[in-house]
Amino acid sequence: MDVFGSFALILAFVCALYALGGGIAAIITRHPLLIKSARQSGMATCGLIFVSTLSLVYLFFSDNYSVAYVVSHSNRDLSTFFKVAALWSGQEGSLLFWSFLLAIYVFSVLFVYRNKNPELMPYVGVILAGVQLFFLTISNFVASPFKALGVANASGAFDLVARADGNGLNPVLQYPEMVIHPPNLYSGYTGFTIPFAFALAALLARYPGEKWIHLTRKWTMIAWCFQSMGILLGAHWAYAVLGWGGYWGWDPVENASLLPWLTGTAFLHSVMMQEKRGMMKVWNVWLVFLTFMLCILGTLLTRSGVVSSVHAFAQSNIGNWFVGFLCIVLGVCLAAYFKNRDYLKSENQLDSLVSRESSFLFNNLVLLVACVAVLSGTLFPVFSEWFTGSRISVGAPFFNKVNIPLGLLLLFLTGVGPLLAWRKTSTESLLRNFKGPSILGLVSGVIALALGLREMFSLICLILCAFVASTIVQEFYRGAKVVRVRTAADWLTSCVDLTLRNTRRYGGYIVHFGMVMIFIGLAGQAFNKEVEKEMPVGSTVKVGKYELLLQSMDQKQEKNYVAERMIVEVLQDHKPVMMLYPERRNFPTNQESGTMVAIYSTLREDLYVVYAGINPATNLPTIHAFINPLVKWVWWGGMVVVMGTIVALLPNRAAVVVLAKSEVPAGAPEVSGMRPAQIALREGHD
Amino acid sequence: MISQNATTRKVKGAGILLVGVLAFTAPGAQRVLADQNDRAHQIGAKLKCMCGGCDQSAAKCYHVGGQYSGPCDVAKQEIKEIDAQIAQGKSGDQVLQAMIAQYGPLAYVEPPKSGFGLVAWLMPILYLLAGTALVIVIMKRWRKRPAAVSTAAAAAAAAGGVQVTPELLARARELAQRETED
Numbered sequence: 001m002d003v004f005g006s007f008a009l010i011l012a013f014v015c016a017l018y019a020l021g022g023g024i025a026a027i028i029t030r031h032p033l034l035i036k037s038a039r040q041s042g043m044a045t046c047g048l049i050f051v052s053t054l055s056l057v058y059l060f061f062s063d064n065y066s067v068a069y070v071v072s073h074s075n076r077d078l079s080t081f082f083k084v085a086a087l088w089s090g091q092e093g094s095l096l097f098w099s100f101l102l103a104i105y106v107f108s109v110l111f112v113y114r115n116k117n118p119e120l121m122p123y124v125g126v127i128l129a130g131v132q133l134f135f136l137t138i139s140n141f142v143a144s145p146f147k148a149l150g151v152a153n154a155s156g157a158f159d160l161v162a163r164a165d166g167n168g169l170n171p172v173l174q175y176p177e178m179v180i181h182p183p184n185l186y187s188g189y190t191g192f193t194i195p196f197a198f199a200l201a202a203l204l205a206r207y208p209g210e211k212w213i214h215l216t217r218k219w220t221m222i223a224w225c226f227q228s229m230g231i232l233l234g235a236h237w238a239y240a241v242l243g244w245g246g247y248w249g250w251d252p253v254e255n256a257s258l259l260p261w262l263t264g265t266a267f268l269h270s271v272m273m274q275e276k277r278g279m280m281k282v283w284n285v286w287l288v289f290l291t292f293m294l295c296i297l298g299t300l301l302t303r304s305g306v307v308s309s310v311h312a313f314a315q316s317n318i319g320n321w322f323v324g325f326l327c328i329v330l331g332v333c334l335a336a337y338f339k340n341r342d343y344l345k346s347e348n349q350l351d352s353l354v355s356r357e358s359s360f361l362f363n364n365l366v367l368l369v370a371c372v373a374v375l376s377g378t379l380f381p382v383f384s385e386w387f388t389g390s391r392i393s394v395g396a397p398f399f400n401k402v403n404i405p406l407g408l409l410l411l412f413l414t415g416v417g418p419l420l421a422w423r424k425t426s427t428e429s430l431l432r433n434f435k436g437p438s439i440l441g442l443v444s445g446v447i448a449l450a451l452g453l454r455e456m457f458s459l460i461c462l463i464l465c466a467f468v469a470s471t472i473v474q475e476f477y478r479g480a481k482v483v484r485v486r487t488a489a490d491w492l493t494s495c496v497d498l499t500l501r502n503t504r505r506y507g508g509y510i511v512h513f514g515m516v517m518i519f520i521g522l523a524g525q526a527f528n529k530e531v532e533k534e535m536p537v538g539s540t541v542k543v544g545k546y547e548l549l550l551q552s553m554d555q556k557q558e559k560n561y562v563a564e565r566m567i568v569e570v571l572q573d574h575k576p577v578m579m580l581y582p583e584r585r586n587f588p589t590n591q592e593s594g595t596m597v598a599i600y601s602t603l604r605e606d607l608y609v610v611y612a613g614i615n616p617a618t619n620l621p622t623i624h625a626f627i628n629p630l631v632k633w634v635w636w637g638g639m640v641v642v643m644g645t646i647v648a649l650l651p652n653r654a655a656v657v658v659l660a661k662s663e664v665p666a667g668a669p670e671v672s673g674m675r676p677a678q679i680a681l682r683e684g685h686d
Numbered sequence: 687m688i689s690q691n692a693t694t695r696k697v698k699g700a701g702i703l704l705v706g707v708l709a710f711t712a713p714g715a716q717r718v719l720a721d722q723n724d725r726a727h728q729i730g731a732k733l734k735c736m737c738g739g740c741d742q743s744a745a746k747c748y749h750v751g752g753q754y755s756g757p758c759d760v761a762k763q764e765i766k767e768i769d770a771q772i773a774q775g776k777s778g779d780q781v782l783q784a785m786i787a788q789y790g791p792l793a794y795v796e797p798p799k800s801g802f803g804l805v806a807w808l809m810p811i812l813y814l815l816a817g818t819a820l821v822i823v824i825m826k827r828w829r830k831r832p833a834a835v836s837t838a839a840a841a842a843a844a845a846g847g848v849q850v851t852p853e854l855l856a857r858a859r860e861l862a863q864r865e866t867e868d
Contacts, residue, residue, distance in 0.1 A: 244746055251742070279828070358825065365817045373810040380797065380806045388802050393734045395743055395795035402810045530727070 005055025012048035019129035046103035092145035123201030171594030185230025191223025196292035256298030359417035415468035441467030507648025517637030524630025544627035
């Protein structure tokens with residue numbers, strides 16, 4: 001099966017090469033058969049990548065320990081569930097997995113638009129084939145996941161061998177979220193290839209109007225949604241597994257995932273300027289280019305060892321390939337832009353400084369400044385080494401100090417932007433829209449101060465959260481009120497009706513509400529509390545309002561590991577609340593160990609308990625307990641963000657047919673028990 | 687009068703909701719802050735974990751290469767050293783300086799606000815200033831530029847005898863629709 005997978009991978013490379021070369025020839029000659037063959041070659045590339053990936057999965061399932069990658073990342077006792085995760089747990093497999101996800105997108109695009117947009121699609125096909133070709137080159141010739149296990153013999157040649165069992169999967173990856181976090185994050189990274197391909201294709205082909213934006217909006221939102229989910233699932237994994245009590249440590253790899261998310265978010269907002277007003281065309285094209293390049297840069301940071309990271313893959317020279325690819329992409333983008341930039345001229349003027357357009361400009365400014373600040377902070381150790389000869393560390397405190405004010409500014413704009421009108425907002429409209437939310441925000445600040453909240457950023461954050469949440473509620477209230485007048489439905493039905501009539505607008509509000517919830521959760525971080533203590537059995541330790549009683553210790557033997565557990569009773573006001581079982585797992589196969597954190601989570605705070613091992617000097621178990629306020633709001637906020645994005649992806653309910661009773665002439669027959677109706681057709685938009 | 691009562695009710699309702707949410711979150715947070723007195727961890731948060739495999743702070747290291755996940759052995763050792771120095775009666779600054787003297791400037795978890803480290807702090811400010819200046823320039827240019835459609839209309843008017851053609855009307859309707867929805 002390894003030969004089969006390897007063969008499929010090399011065939012995919014050949015097909016991608018043809019899709020690229022044939023596609024370019026098709027663009028030049030405009031020959032319909034050549035266009036068709038290039039497209040079909042692109043689809044065949046995807047099919048072959050699917051086959052190759054499934055072959056590798058099969059090698060894991062069949063415990064084939066003659067393949068080096070399988071030996072390094074699996075063992076016989078590893079559960080089937082985690083054997084799937086082993087696919088992307090190392091350098092070679094994760095790159096193939098990247099190609100696999102990209103192939104899903106590419107195949108979908110080539111299939112969906114096979115008979116549409118004939119002027120644009122050959123360009124799109126070529127660009128997508130170019131990206132696929134790069135990753136296939138890496139998987140075939142630089143980091144092949146199908147490399148056979150070999151041992152050097154006396155003559156220096158390699159003898160093929162097979163091992164009885166593998167080295168096993170890294171313990172920290174043996175957690176359910178590791179099976180869903182990387183696919184989500186990678187789906188985000190790879191998904192941004194589609195808007196990139198359409199934007200570059202539209203520029204190269206001088207494709208008329210904003211059609212490329214309409215075509216790619218859904219793809220961009222899908223990629224953004226996956227990226228958001230991936231980031232949050234990664235944060236939750238770090239929180240639940242790594243045992244340091246937090247969920248975001250500004251590690252270079254975490255930063256790398258945030259960078260395209262920030263530019264992608266900026267694009268999702270600024271794209272509206274182009275759709276509604278024909279403005280910011282250059283900006284939008286470059287935002288998409290930048291987002292794609294940041295995805296590649298993120299991969300480069302993760303895999304090259306340029307910066308120190310807890311997530312680092314095996315160090316290799318693979319980074320040079322990514323640098324080369326990044327230079328090619330930048331070169332192509334610059335060439336296309338300078339050749340056809342006159343096509344991107346703006347159509348409209350800015351009528352007023354107080355308008356939706358201005359708020360989008362500032363929204364983009366803040367997002368881009370945050371992106372560049374995170375990027376330069378991440379790369380600063382490298383810069384400092386270049387200029388001074390020694391590395392200067394840039395850790396979490398720096399990123400927090402820089403990004404907290406930017407985040408608050410963004411939160412403020414989240415509340416302000418949607419309430420400003422396009423073109424110009426009158427003073428009356430400003431007063432009408434902002435009076436209530438501003439008062440509520442200020443009142444919330446006064447109450448928080450009265451209750452003793454003194455942490456400045458958290459206080460500002462809570463005020464802004466109240467402000468933004470009330471602007472959103474106000475928008476739903478006003479819209480639903482109009483619907484109620486027409487339909488006489490209840491508030492909930494009216495809100496649902498309203499949302500379905502303009503999914504993009506109200507889906508966006510739901511996303512904003514999710515972001516408010518996340519910010520509430522982030523505000524709680526300032527008040528974390530922790531305690532670490534060696535605990536004899538029967539002793540207690542107090543953390544916050546809880547008392548933790550170590551009842552006993554035990555061991556349980558599982559298939560792939562041995563777990564040492566603390567059995568901890570949680571008491572509040574001397575009354576039992578629940579039992580927690582923090583554990584430490586020892587994996588005999590690879591002689592590694594990992595923690596399983598026990599969390600008692602409420603909306604108000606998390607009680608987070610880690611079994612930190614046994615102190616060899618005293619032979620006593622050590623407990624590390626945290627009180628983390630408001631963390632649950634982050635996870636729930638994330639779910640609301642995803643829900644909002646899904647709503648925004650739904651098509652608008654086009655029109656509502658309302659049946660109203662009317663006078664019927666006497667003697668007229670009734671049909672199906674229903675009186676003939678006067679039908680009023682209403683517009684889908686309010 | 688009816689609408690005033692309704693407004694009063696809404697404001698009261700919103701106020702009660704707000705007080706509820708804040709009462710739910712703030713006092714707990716305040717108590718937690720008051721309890722936050724672990725000096726070793728506070729100082730440890732300003733120092734880098736010196737294991738060489740990560741860029742985390744000694745207090746918040748979650749380097750997976752450690753004996754077990756979460757603070758690795760090197761980070762734990764640093765916290766112990768800080769603890770020992772606090773026990774000797776040193777102030778926070780003294781402990782920090784002693785640790786820097788021991789490990790070198792690389793042990794700072796954030797760039798020092800002097801020398802080349804200052805560049806790291808100035809960069810975000812520079813980005814914000816440059817970005818704001820750019821936005822202002824763009825806004826000024828946009829305000830000066832006449833709109834494409836109005837230019838076309840003005841040109842048609844200048845040509846005399848403006849006829850509102852169905853195409854022009856359809857274009858105007860489309861524009862109005864685009865610019866007023868959402």
